Amino acid sequence: MIKVQNLCFSWPSGEAVLRDCSLAVQPGEFCMLLGTNGSGKSTLLRLLAKLLQPQTGVIEIQNPVGFVFQNPDHQLVMPTVGADVAFGLAAEKLSFKEVGQRVEEALTAVNLAHLQRRPIYALSGGQKQRVAIAGAIARHCDVLLLDEPTALLDLDSQLELVAHVQHLVKSRGLTALWVTHRLIELDYCDRAFLLEQGQVADQGDPQRLKRNLLAVK
Numbered sequence: 001m002i003k004v005q006n007l008c009f010s011w012p013s014g015e016a017v018l019r020d021c022s023l024a025v026q027p028g029e030f031c032m033l034l035g036t037n038g039s040g041k042s043t044l045l046r047l048l049a050k051l052l053q054p055q056t057g058v059i060e061i062q063n064p065v066g067f068v069f070q071n072p073d074h075q076l077v078m079p080t081v082g083a084d085v086a087f088g089l090a091a092e093k094l095s096f097k098e099v100g101q102r103v104e105e106a107l108t109a110v111n112l113a114h115l116q117r118r119p120i121y122a123l124s125g126g127q128k129q130r131v132a133i134a135g136a137i138a139r140h141c142d143v144l145l146l147d148e149p150t151a152l153l154d155l156d157s158q159l160e161l162v163a164h165v166q167h168l169v170k171s172r173g174l175t176a177l178w179v180t181h182r183l184i185e186l187d188y189c190d191r192a193f194l195l196e197q198g199q200v201a202d203q204g205d206p207q208r209l210k211r212n213l214l215a216v217k
Contacts, residue, residue, distance in 0.1 A: 001025055001027040001028075001029070002025035002048065002143065002175065003024045003058070003059070003061070004021060004023050004044070004048070004058070004059055004060075005022050005058040006020050006021075006057045006058065007020070007022065007044070007056070007059065008056045009043060009047060009054050009198075010055060016198060018040045018043060018047075018054075018198040019197065019199055020057075020198075021040070021044065021057070021198060021199055021200060022200060023203065025175060025177055026175075027062075027175055028169065028173055028175060029169075029176075029190045030165065030166055030169040030170075030176045030188070030189045030190050031176070031177050031189055031190060031191045031193065032179070032186060032189040032192045032193070032206065033177060033193050034179075034180060034192060034194050034195065035194060035195035036181070039195040039196055039197065039198070041147075041148075041195055042070075042147050042179060044195070045146075045177070045179055047059060048061055048065070048145055048177070049065055049067040050065075051067070062142045062143055062175070063143075064139055064140065064141045064142065064143075065141055065142075065143045065145060066135065066136020066137075066139065066141035066143065066144050066145065067136075067145045067146075067147070068132045068133055068136070068149050069132070069147055069149075070148045070152070071151075071152060072131070072132050073128070075132050075135075076131060078120070079119060080118065080119055080120065081107065081115050081116050081119075081120065082103050084120060084131055084135065085102075085103045085134045085135050086099050086103050088135045088138060088139050089138060092139075102138045103134075104116070106135070107131075109134065109137050109168060110130040110131070110133055111130070112127065112131065112134065115127070124157065125152050125153050125157060126157035126161050129153075132149075133168070137168075137172070142174065142175060143174070143176070144174055144177070145177055146176065146177070146178040146179065147179050148180060149178070150162065150180070150182065150185070158184075159184070162178070163188060165178065165188075166188045166189070183210050183214065186207065187206070187207075187210075190206075191205070192206040192210075194209055
């Protein structure tokens, strides 16, 4: 579902971010990508979402792809919940009824159907992230890319969101790659990748990676 081979990326200044980076995420997997600040996590996610272009290497990813930003205020553009979820459907030439059905289905999937008319400004941070995820579900995205979506949330909201994404992956057959630096979130994923200096330094069982990283601290 996601395959990266020998990926390299540098900023125009010449600063290398990714160096011969390779990884693969299988269909239906919920994987997490860890690493220190500057390791290339967010850059890799933006390359997968085609927001950036690599210098060399190969990216294969199943479309359509949904991207969830760290700060949902950078992503939610419409005044109400329902209108924002519907916004991403504008290019699909759907009837008014079909749009309504897609919005209802997507908001039900993230347990926000009762807030369809709620103003975006009146939502909590966790609810805003779920609206962003609902936008991807409404577009029938097969892949979710999530860039530290719990960074601005309190602990209870963090765990609620990651558990919800875990449930969506399992119940709807989605594939998800979630960037994080919080080790507690590894309890919810199937596999994890550790990115160091632009390369995958370790991968596999999330609990093993968690133990190794805790031992280093």
